Amino acid sequence: MAVFGCIADDFTGASDAASFLVKGGMSVRLYNGIPERPEDGDSAQAIVIALKSRTQETAQAVDDSLRAARFLLNQGARQLYFKYCSTFDSTPKGNIGPVADALMDLMDVPCTILCPALPVNGRTVEHGHLMVNGVPLHESHMKNHPLTPMWDSSISRLMEPQSQWPCIPMEDPSSFSLEKAAEKAGARRFYIIPDYKTTEDGRAIAAAFKSLPLLTGGSGLLEPLARLWSQELGGAAKIPESLVSGKALLLAGSCSQATLGQIAWYEAQKKPSYKLDPKALLEGRQTVDDAWQFIQEHENSSDAVLVYSSDTPEKVKEFQSLGAEKVASLLEDAAARLAVKAVKAGYTRIISAGGETSGAVTRALGFSSYLIGESVAPGVPIMVPAREPGVRLILKSGNFGQEDFFGRALSMTGGTDPVLDQKLSDAVWTARSLFDRGKTSGSSANMSFRHKDRIYISATGSCFGTMKKEDFAVLSMDGTVLSEKKPSKEWPLHLALYEKSSETGAVIHTHSTFSVLWSFVPAKNDQDCIPDHTPYLKMKLGTVGLVPYEKPGSEALFQAFRERVGASDGFLLKNHGPVVPGKSVMDAFFRLEELEESARIAWELFRAGLE
Ligand SMILES: Nc1ncnc2c1ncn2[C@@H]1O[C@H](COP(=O)(O)OP(=O)(O)OP(=O)(O)O)[C@@H](O)[C@H]1O
Ligand SMILES: O=C(O)[C@@H](O)C(=O)CO
Secondary structure (H helix, E strand, O other), rough: OOOOOEOOOOOHHHHHHHHHHHHHHOOEEEEEEEOOOOOOOOOOOOEEEEEEOOOOOOOHHHHHHHHHHHHHHHHOOOOOEEOOOOOOOOOOOOOOHHHHHHHHHOOOOOOOEEEEHHHHHOEEEEEEEEOOOOOHHOOHHHHOOOOOOOOOOEEEHHOOOOOOEEEEEOOOOOHHHHHHHHHHOOOOEEEEEEOEEEHHHHHHHHHHOOOOOEEOOOOHHHHHHHHHHHHOOOOOOHHHHHHHOOOEEEOOOOOOOOHHHHHHHHHHHOEEEEOOOOHHOOOOOOOOOHHHHHHHHHHOHHHOEEEOOOOOOOHHHHHHHHOOHHHHHHHHHHHHHHHHHHHHHOOOOOEEHHEEEEEEEEHHHOOOEEEEEEEOOOOOOEEOOOOOOOOOOEEEEEOOOOOOOOHHHHHOOOOOHHHHHHHHHHHHHHHHHHHOOOOOOOOOOOEEEEEEEEEEEEEOEEEEEOOOOOHEEEEEOOOEEOOOOOOOOHHHHHHHHHHOOOOOEEEEEEOHHHHHHHHHOOOOOOOOOOOOOOHHHHHHOOOOOEOOOOOOOOOOHHHHHHHHHHHHHHOEEOOOOEEEOOOOOHHHHHHHHHHHHHHHHHHHHEEEEEE
16 A cells, blocks of 8 residues: 655656655656556555646646545555656746645645755755756756746745745754744745755755645655655565666657757767757658668667757757747657657667656557656656566656766666576576476476566466577566566466575476376375485475375465475475475476486386385
């Protein structure tokens, strides 16, 4: 059950918020829009809902925010956070005030805070003013933003036309007292604007206002706040794997200073890039298909293609004279169409720069919920779509990320984890070896191994004789299927052995002939059914329990297995075959071999009457 709910006014703002919650130690689910119902069996401690309320008509923004708040409260959220941009929203018609006012009404709280700080990215609040890298917001490069140019830095003044309630700047949040603040505000509801310049300030603000049911701000407060929540909840939060094999596509529609630097860095590495020209696109001299063709031409190169429309403020102004909205939506649509083409063509990593651009990309891809992984840069997490766990999405807010951001995003997600790769190689070798030597046949055997907090298990219907690294399905430790591939139907047998001991690193189940033959012989001891004619079975594996016959793949079999799993080291399913755990794939393999050889010796001696 989620204890913390966050409503973000755009998509990259939501992923930014989610990344800091993960950094603070919480597990996070991000929904794109208000879901009709929560994901099945979701155990995320925090939920972030991405809305489009930054640029919507105010009434719609308020309505969506209230619906999101109700959803989060229904999921058990004990605290709500309204996340907006750490450079605020400067237009007098902005939605921060109306939404925050409405949320205060919904939750019937006397006050909340306005905390649009993110010091790690240079955004601080000093004496109630928002600063960007030490310069007041309206003097910073943010004044040139193509959609929301910034015209003031005083948060109280920015709020005046947007909200009916007063604001109280507060230099030292540790002195916060609700009664005193209410007296000072002289109103039924009010806002506090805490100064936030350093990491220490963040911790102090989180501690001072943790008990307020509603907080608002940028993502800078979310890490210290999540730390307090995760201390309260206890236990380590699980986050998804970053690495995935497959091709990547980079897209940039952001004209922010940081993105321009990142594009220049990528091009300076002599990596392939393709520039979209808004005028040529409008006039039909350039098309999305041209860009796609360029991408395909570089498909076999080890370098990802970057497609961008980003340009200097002067050039952007020039293009906007052709119709700012028309140009923006043309470019956003181009980025979105390229992302869809790429995912359809099997690309596994989409990395996109710019809030509006990334919003268009995610809408077109149609993923509605994500698990949040580690971050490439502060506020930029690796996201794993619930419905496509083999895909990684990284969406960067315009001014976020280091100069080498694109390089980092590619190396953090790309390629294979060498440890996982070795385990897969061992699994494939073992499967083939067992098959080639007649220790199993057809598609009857299955095997699994544990990697990090995942179980990789041979997919249903796979054959040990033709096993490949791609033939493994992935399960979470609670048995949730995380891959497109479906696991072997015997997966509950494997899970029971992983649950039994954290030392279990792999499990193999076969229908090896002598083990099956021996399972017909009435056992003298059900918990140790194979006699130790040689010392090796005990040395390698230990005791072998006999599990009574139940139909393969049936709940009755799984139940019988679970009842006996604690009593022996390895297992023989009656009239069916052995199930053997090991510390690693190779260890399980050696133990299985020993079991089969011991069963063969026992069988031969039994037949010769020498038992
Ligand atoms: N060359 C260009 N000329 C005019 N508009 C452009 C050009 N390139 C991109 N745009 C538009 O500018 C807008 C940039 O907004 P976007 O939100 O994607 O980036 P950003 O503002 O840098 O990011 P953020 O909102 O996260 O700060 C988009 O609508 C994009 O289509
Ligand atoms: O706070 C920020 O700057 C970002 O999270 C953002 O709002 C992206 O649109």
